[in-house]
Amino acid sequence: MSVLAVLSALSLVGAAQAEYTVVRRTSLAPRSQEAAVLPPAEFSIPFTGKVSQRKSKKSALAALRGKSSSTVVVDGSDFDEEYLTNVTVGGQHFSLIVDTGSSDTWVPQVGFDCFDLDGNPLAEADCFFGTPGFNIAASKTFKLFPNVSFNITYGDGEFLSGPVGFDTVAVGGVSVTGQEIGVPNLAAWEGDGVNTGLIGLAFPDLTSVYNTTDPTRASAANQLPYDPFFFSAVKQKKVANPFFSVALDRGTFEQQENDPFDPNLGFLALGGIAPVAVVDTAVTVPIEGYSATTGIPENGPGSDFFFYTVDVESFTFPGSSKLVTKLNNTILDTGTTLNYVPTDIALAYNAQFKPKAINDPDFGAFVVACNATVPAFEVTIGGKTFSIDGRDQILPAGTDNEGNLICITGTADGGPALADNIFILGDVFLHNVVATFNPIAGEITLTQRATY
Numbered sequence: 001m002s003v004l005a006v007l008s009a010l011s012l013v014g015a016a017q018a019e020y021t022v023v024r025r026t027s028l029a030p031r032s033q034e035a036a037v038l039p040p041a042e043f044s045i046p047f048t049g050k051v052s053q054r055k056s057k058k059s060a061l062a063a064l065r066g067k068s069s070s071t072v073v074v075d076g077s078d079f080d081e082e083y084l085t086n087v088t089v090g091g092q093h094f095s096l097i098v099d100t101g102s103s104d105t106w107v108p109q110v111g112f113d114c115f116d117l118d119g120n121p122l123a124e125a126d127c128f129f130g131t132p133g134f135n136i137a138a139s140k141t142f143k144l145f146p147n148v149s150f151n152i153t154y155g156d157g158e159f160l161s162g163p164v165g166f167d168t169v170a171v172g173g174v175s176v177t178g179q180e181i182g183v184p185n186l187a188a189w190e191g192d193g194v195n196t197g198l199i200g201l202a203f204p205d206l207t208s209v210y211n212t213t214d215p216t217r218a219s220a221a222n223q224l225p226y227d228p229f230f231f232s233a234v235k236q237k238k239v240a241n242p243f244f245s246v247a248l249d250r251g252t253f254e255q256q257e258n259d260p261f262d263p264n265l266g267f268l269a270l271g272g273i274a275p276v277a278v279v280d281t282a283v284t285v286p287i288e289g290y291s292a293t294t295g296i297p298e299n300g301p302g303s304d305f306f307f308y309t310v311d312v313e314s315f316t317f318p319g320s321s322k323l324v325t326k327l328n329n330t331i332l333d334t335g336t337t338l339n340y341v342p343t344d345i346a347l348a349y350n351a352q353f354k355p356k357a358i359n360d361p362d363f364g365a366f367v368v369a370c371n372a373t374v375p376a377f378e379v380t381i382g383g384k385t386f387s388i389d390g391r392d393q394i395l396p397a398g399t400d401n402e403g404n405l406i407c408i409t410g411t412a413d414g415g416p417a418l419a420d421n422i423f424i425l426g427d428v429f430l431h432n433v434v435a436t437f438n439p440i441a442g443e444i445t446l447t448q449r450a451t452y
């Protein structure tokens with residue numbers, strides 16, 4: 001499944017620091033407060049959705065399994081819904097994945113080399129991008145950034161590397177000039193036949209450009225942090241308010257299972273709040289930073305900002321009172337499909353499905369009967385409790401050899417509850433809220449959506 005949070009950032013300690021004072025500030029918001037009153041968005045750009053291409057997803061599962069063959073053969077993993085939006089780069093049109101779990105915007109350049117996740121060469125078509133890529137020569141506005149390189153690895157094992165440049169990037173009505181972008185010529189990417197790259201909306205310190213001509217020599221010591229697209233939009237005064245908002249609609253089960261393209265899956269809203277129906281439950285909380293010395297979440301004058309990290313006060317579900325569910329290192333990530341919570345929480349919650357969901361290492365998720373009864377699951381942040389619709393907790397995940405549908409739950413094991421482990425609230429959670437990110441003030445406003 002998609003885990004489009006940047007992996008390299010997991011070694012947060014010692015990462016180079018960006019020059020942008022804007023991200024050094026600590027939020028003025030108290031630990032929790034009444035939600036900020038947000039204006040409607042100036043620019044609302046529709047999301048479309050696509051589930052990953054069957055063939056490529058099959059190889060992804062093979063890669064997850066390593067070399068050993070396994071019991072379940074899957075001919076598709078259709079649960080992997082991605083949120084895409086139209087973007088132009090140097091006047092060329094692309095559908096890009098919108099990712100709050102990383103910071104770089106990139107499009108592969110025409111003629112790139114395609115690889116599988118183990119680094120074995122593949123035909124270019126096997127990366128399943130939606131277009132042949134970005135034609136640098138055809139852009140009148142592209143400028144190469146000499147002697148540096150782009151190198152990124154995502155949490156699901158996809159990776160890219162190659163040159164870096166600057167070009168005009170436009171999303172909806174917001175056009176940023178001279179935006180730094182990756183134009184990789186090497187891609188290990190499990191595409192969906194629609195997207196041709198990704199737009200990252202997290203912080204400058206999470207960017208992936210390095211002062212070396214050889215991308216294999218990328219390291220924290222030679223990182224050259226830069227302003228991602230939304231930071232540039234704010235600096236260039238292309239938005240009146242320094243926040244963006246996402247409303248990710250859940251696709252129907254039937255669409256996810258049968259029809260991989262979903263033309264209308266919510267909104268990316270720039271400069272305001274996304275135009276969808278909400279209820280009164282709302283809160284504004286600070287974005288947590290990380291200690292520059294220990295890498296542990298903190299929100300002090302010395303913290304570095306990478307992800308949209310929030311303090312989770314508790315997860316609530318049948319039986320949860322027996323567990324510690326407070327967690328201060330959880331990110332809100334549009335590029336990740338499932339929620340990844342600490343092992344003990346994942347085990348306890350999945351045991352409450354009727355029939356029980358069973359952890360399956362082949363899927364990296366809990367397999368469950370598609371018609372199982374879903375236990376309630378709530379997330380308390382800043383003193384307000386947000387509920388996750390049961391429909392988000394069962395996802396179609398392909399078929400077995402006999403053609404029977406396999407389902408997984410929306411809540412997966414993110415590893416032990418260690419302070420330097422990062423947990424994820426992905427699309428399973430984000431389907432239920434409007435999330436408004438203000439990276440300049442260092443605040444996030446969450447608003448529960450009306451049932452849809």
Ligand SMILES: *[C@@H]1O[C@H](CO)[C@@H](O)[C@H](O)[C@H]1NC(C)=O
Binds near residue numbers: 046086093
């Ligand atoms: C996105 O771009 C494609 C082709 O470039 C166009 O057909 C489609 O209507 C656009 N979608 C939206 C939502 O603007």
Ligand SMILES: *[C@@H]1O[C@H](CO)[C@@H](O)[C@H](O)[C@H]1NC(C)=O
Binds near residue numbers: 146147
């Ligand atoms: C890039 O590197 C080459 C060779 O190392 C050098 O000649 C050139 O001046 C460098 N360019 C810039 C802009 O630093």
Ligand SMILES: *[C@@H]1O[C@H](CO)[C@@H](O)[C@H](O)[C@H]1NC(C)=O
Binds near residue numbers: 211224
């Ligand atoms: C890259 O490092 C060299 C020294 O190794 C330095 O002269 C140059 O200014 C650096 N480039 C950037 C863009 O910081």
Ligand SMILES: *[C@@H]1O[C@H](CO)[C@@H](O)[C@H](O)[C@H]1NC(C)=O
Binds near residue numbers: 151152160217218219
């Ligand atoms: C990216 O950099 C790492 C070192 O930080 C290196 O091991 C890896 O091979 C590089 N990836 C690519 C695709 O060059």
Ligand SMILES: *[C@@H]1O[C@H](CO)[C@@H](O)[C@H](O)[C@H]1NC(C)=O
Binds near residue numbers: 296297298299328419
């Ligand atoms: C987050 O939790 C860790 C322990 O899990 C603790 O060391 C750290 O101080 C906490 N940070 C904040 C800001 O609460």
Ligand SMILES: *[C@@H]1O[C@H](CO)[C@@H](O)[C@H](O)[C@H]1NC(C)=O
Binds near residue numbers: 369371
């Ligand atoms: C769920 O589906 C299974 C077969 O897939 C069936 O045997 C069972 O009766 C169903 N349960 C309910 C509650 O519908």
